[in-house]
Amino acid sequence: MIETTVREIASMLHAPVLGPDTVKIQGICIDSRKIENNHLYVPLIGQRADGHTFIEQVKEKGCAAALWQKDHTPYPKNIALVLVEDTLKALQNLAKAYLQQLQGTIVAITGSNGKTSCKDMLYSICSLEKKTQKTQGNQNNEIGLPLTILSLDPDVEIIILEMGMENRNEISFLCSIAPPDISVITTIGSAHMENLGGKKQIAQAKLEILDHLKPGGLFLYDKDSPEIDECLKEMHIDPSKKIVSFGTQGDISLTSDVKVIEDRICFSCSLCSDVNINSLGKIQAHNALPCIYIASFLGISMKSIKEGLSHLEMTGMRMQLDHIAQAKILNDAYKSNPESAKAAIDALMTLDASLHIACLGDMLDLGPDEVLLHEEIGDYAFDHGVDIVCGYGPLSLKMIEHCKDKKGYWFETKEEMGKFLRPYLQQDCAILVKGSRSMGMDVLVDILKGELK
Numbered sequence: 001m002i003e004t005t006v007r008e009i010a011s012m013l014h015a016p017v018l019g020p021d022t023v024k025i026q027g028i029c030i031d032s033r034k035i036e037n038n039h040l041y042v043p044l045i046g047q048r049a050d051g052h053t054f055i056e057q058v059k060e061k062g063c064a065a066a067l068w069q070k071d072h073t074p075y076p077k078n079i080a081l082v083l084v085e086d087t088l089k090a091l092q093n094l095a096k097a098y099l100q101q102l103q104g105t106i107v108a109i110t111g112s113n114g115k116t117s118c119k120d121m122l123y124s125i126c127s128l129e130k131k132t133q134k135t136q137g138n139q140n141n142e143i144g145l146p147l148t149i150l151s152l153d154p155d156v157e158i159i160i161l162e163m164g165m166e167n168r169n170e171i172s173f174l175c176s177i178a179p180p181d182i183s184v185i186t187t188i189g190s191a192h193m194e195n196l197g198g199k200k201q202i203a204q205a206k207l208e209i210l211d212h213l214k215p216g217g218l219f220l221y222d223k224d225s226p227e228i229d230e231c232l233k234e235m236h237i238d239p240s241k242k243i244v245s246f247g248t249q250g251d252i253s254l255t256s257d258v259k260v261i262e263d264r265i266c267f268s269c270s271l272c273s274d275v276n277i278n279s280l281g282k283i284q285a286h287n288a289l290p291c292i293y294i295a296s297f298l299g300i301s302m303k304s305i306k307e308g309l310s311h312l313e314m315t316g317m318r319m320q321l322d323h324i325a326q327a328k329i330l331n332d333a334y335k336s337n338p339e340s341a342k343a344a345i346d347a348l349m350t351l352d353a354s355l356h357i358a359c360l361g362d363m364l365d366l367g368p369d370e371v372l373l374h375e376e377i378g379d380y381a382f383d384h385g386v387d388i389v390c391g392y393g394p395l396s397l398k399m400i401e402h403c404k405d406k407k408g409y410w411f412e413t414k415e416e417m418g419k420f421l422r423p424y425l426q427q428d429c430a431i432l433v434k435g436s437r438s439m440g441m442d443v444l445v446d447i448l449k450g451e452l453k
Helices: 005-014 051-060 086-100 115-126 144-150 171-176 199-206 226-232 282-297 304-312 338-350 367-383 394-402 414-426 444-446
Strands: 001-004 024-026 065-069 080-084 105-112 132-134 158-162 180-186 217-222 241-244 259-260 263-265 275-277 320-324 329-333 353-359 388-392 408-411 428-435
Touching: 001 005, 005 065, 005 080, 024 304, 051 065, 065 086, 065 199, 080 086, 080 408, 086 144, 086 171, 086 180, 086 428, 105 115, 105 171, 105 408, 115 132, 115 304, 115 353, 144 158, 144 171, 171 199, 199 226, 217 226, 217 282, 241 282, 263 282, 263 320, 263 394, 275 282, 275 353, 282 304, 282 444, 329 338, 338 353, 338 367, 338 428, 353 367, 353 394, 353 414, 367 388, 388 394, 388 414, 394 408, 408 414, 414 428, 428 444
Parallel strands: 065 080, 105 158, 105 180, 132 158, 180 217, 217 241, 329 428, 353 388, 353 428, 388 408
Antiparallel strands: 001 024, 259 263, 263 275, 320 329
């Protein structure tokens, strides 16, 4: 993490200091409840609260320094203040200045699906041979990215940054803070259709990550997302940038079927053979392709590449396999859209079980075709062998009504769904739990575990 003094912080921001400027800083914190002695407190102004109002609690915990917005007067006493016009912009500018002091290779990853999996895989591989740090959790926006950067150690060698977006120019902004040496677009899906209007527009927004790639940098993209190729033809691209595709027709592709052996996937690709990943779903083999290429490009040995994938630890609620009584629970509840829902159903059907159940919450932000897209997922589930589909949410109700002649059930609450599912836990069955983040489908897993009643 950043270790410096208030004086250096002020110098990096070209800002004045009120109070002692020799105070030592070790780390940044925006949450007054988590503040520690050597942290620099950054009070952000949100929709519900203004972090400046918690300064007394911060001081009581021993914090000796803070960024402070100039218009918030009177200024608190007995704490060193770096005075700035806007604390969020100052946080972002501080991250940018700190990153410029580091020597690590920056890998930026975006995509409608798979960016967190790709990040986790690349970290698992590269950390075996080089000092590697990555975005934690979903800290991938205008606040999370600066916090991630400021948590990096001075001697970091590989920096893996996840970049999320909902609208145009958001990737550009994140890249203005952290211009990548290597950038990846994992896939283009239907997420954010409501904001952007169509997949080509989503691809255009994602491709801002190529615009900001450093000269001579490496760009990898999903060949199975035709919208990217369509947009690339319309772009003027610096010829010094190396462009590599992956996927079915890509420069890097699978050369074998993806098999499931003991709850993990095994495959070969054009870069190496006999790869096994501690995860499920053909989509994860697809996500591994750019990671294998990048790792090799960075000089990581093939032994470490295979070992890193074999011992992969995924961020929670991404193809996470749990066992409850006799049942296998595939927890993929972090988010959902049509592409990721189909991939999760495919993964469910690779699990060896006598009965397969898909518990699906609403997929949000899909635009005017949202009902049709939900109906298609219901059809896809039954057409691919799912025995029972359980729905939660108003859009999933439309899905279940569409599949009324099959074993589809809709529940008003997750508690009711859990009660319905509980007897199946004593059977040889596999249960998928999937939905958009705000649907909170992970709560269903806790209910099935008996952690919630």
